Amino acid sequence: MAVMTSLITQNPIKITQITDTHLYGEPSGTLLKMNTNETLGHVLELVKANEDGIDLVLATGDITQDASEQSYVNFLKIVASLNSPFRWIPGNHDNAAVMQRIAEGTEANEKTAQLNNWLIILLDSSVLGQVHGKLTKTEIKFLTSVLRAAEKDDSIEHCLITMHHNPVPGNSAWMKDIGLENGEEFFEAIKISKKVRSLLYGHIHQELDFEHEGIRCMCTPSTCIQFKPNVTSFSLDRVNPGYRSLQLYSDGSIESVVRRVSGETFEADYNSPGY
Ligand SMILES: [Fe+2]
Numbered sequence: 001m002a003v004m005t006s007l008i009t010q011n012p013i014k015i016t017q018i019t020d021t022h023l024y025g026e027p028s029g030t031l032l033k034m035n036t037n038e039t040l041g042h043v044l045e046l047v048k049a050n051e052d053g054i055d056l057v058l059a060t061g062d063i064t065q066d067a068s069e070q071s072y073v074n075f076l077k078i079v080a081s082l083n084s085p086f087r088w089i090p091g092n093h094d095n096a097a098v099m100q101r102i103a104e105g106t107e108a109n110e111k112t113a114q115l116n117n118w119l120i121i122l123l124d125s126s127v128l129g130q131v132h133g134k135l136t137k138t139e140i141k142f143l144t145s146v147l148r149a150a151e152k153d154d155s156i157e158h159c160l161i162t163m164h165h166n167p168v169p170g171n172s173a174w175m176k177d178i179g180l181e182n183g184e185e186f187f188e189a190i191k192i193s194k195k196v197r198s199l200l201y202g203h204i205h206q207e208l209d210f211e212h213e214g215i216r217c218m219c220t221p222s223t224c225i226q227f228k229p230n231v232t233s234f235s236l237d238r239v240n241p242g243y244r245s246l247q248l249y250s251d252g253s254i255e256s257v258v259r260r261v262s263g264e265t266f267e268a269d270y271n272s273p274g275y
Contacts, residue, residue, distance in 0.1 A: 006114040007085075012247035012255070013055045013115045016047055016084070017162075019202030019243075020062040020222035022093065025070035032236065032275055034268040036065065036224040039241045040078060042261045043223040047082065047243055050259055054084040055115055060202045060220070061091025061126065061164025063099070072102045087113060090126040091164035091203060092133065092178075112146060118248050119156045119195075121146055123163040125180055133165030133203070134181040140189055147193040158252045159193065162200040166219060168212050170204050173232045178203070187213050197252050200244075206237065207244075207258045220244040221258060225268055225275065234274045240264065 018040075023029070027037040047054075057079060064071035079086055088108050090096040103109050113120045123143060125133035135143070143161075150156045167183035169176070180186060190196045198216040205227040208219035221244075226237040242260035249255070 007055070007116075009055050009115055010053060011116060012249045013118055014051065014053055015056050015058060015120075015246040015248065016051055016054050016082070017058045017060060017200060017202075017220050017244040017246065018043065018047070018079075018223055019060040019164075019220050020091065020205055020224065021059070021075060022062055022065040022222070022224050023071045023075050024064065024066050025068035025074070027074065029065065031065055032225055032269040032272050034224050034266055037074070039224045039261070039266055042264060043241050043243050044078065044081065046259055046261055051245060054082060056113060056120065057082055057084045057086045058120070058122075058162055058200070059086070059088040060162055060200065061089050062093045062202065062222075063088060063091070065093050067093060067095040067098060069098060069102060072099060076103070076108075085113070087120075087122055089122045089162065089164055090124055092126055092131050094126060095128065096124055096126055111142065114156065115248070117155060117157040117250055119146075119150050119159045121159060121161045123161065125163040125165040131178045132181050133163070133179065135163070135186055140182075140185065143186075144189055144192060147190065147196070150195055151193055157195060157250075158248070159196045160198045160200060160248065161190070161196060164201060165203050166201055167199065168217055171208075171230050172227070172234075174234045175204060187215075190215070198254055200246075207242075209256065216254060218244065218256060221260065234272070236268055236270045236272060238270065240266065
């Protein structure tokens with residue numbers, strides 16, 4: 001089993017999720033005309049204004065847009081300003097091997113974290129060079145072995161699983177082929193555990209909070225461009241970038257809120273037919 005960080009901390013446990021930062025090696029880089037370095041800066045200011053005593057920061061993929069070493073170095077430097085324990089997982093725009101190398105020897109690459117009676121499990125759903133996601137046989141095996149061990153471990157009562165891709169189909173026709181290819185296999189695999197409470201992801205750049213097969217599923221807005229929900233073809237939404245704050249209680253309940261930057265207008269190519 002992978003190295004596990006175990007921590008006794010406050011109740012509730014405080015988690016901050018930032019996702020789909022899409023940074024570039026050059027801080028002037030833009031995604032559909034939006035400067036992703038600048039919008040991340042605004043989101044982090046919002047985090048600092050609203051969160052204190054963060055137990056864990058989760059960066060759930062599409063850390064960068066160009067997968068350059070420099071973009072990851074930039075990201076790590078920015079996120080370090082939160083002074084909080086931190087984990088990251090790759091998305092479709094990332095290079096998982098580069099992320100592993102850059103954060104080698106740090107906790108950022110660890111795939112589990114136990115906080116009080118909660119176990120956070122981080123999965124790599126990225127397929128290099130592809131937009132869609134898939135959990136490899138190795139990753140499914142890792143997941144089932146961790147869940148099996150957690151079932152027998154009385155110190156763990158609840159699990160939260162996070163990955164980049166949406167394992168539940170997206171709500172727009174154009175998203176049909178970009179989610180987790182083996183979502184059904186994933187939901188089948190987690191049935192071995194009675195402790196899985198929630199699933200957290202990004203990828204489709206919008207706020208969602210719903211239940212699927214008894215699991216609370218939450219999708220979190222990007223720190224840059226936003227995708228309009230419930231549309232046929234790709235469309236940018238004019239809502240501002242944001243992040244998700246989660247409070248995990250010892251009884252298994254979760255309080256969560258998405259906070260978006262306010263009082264700012266960000267330039268973007270709102271008529272773009274794709275990204
Ligand atoms: Fe993304």
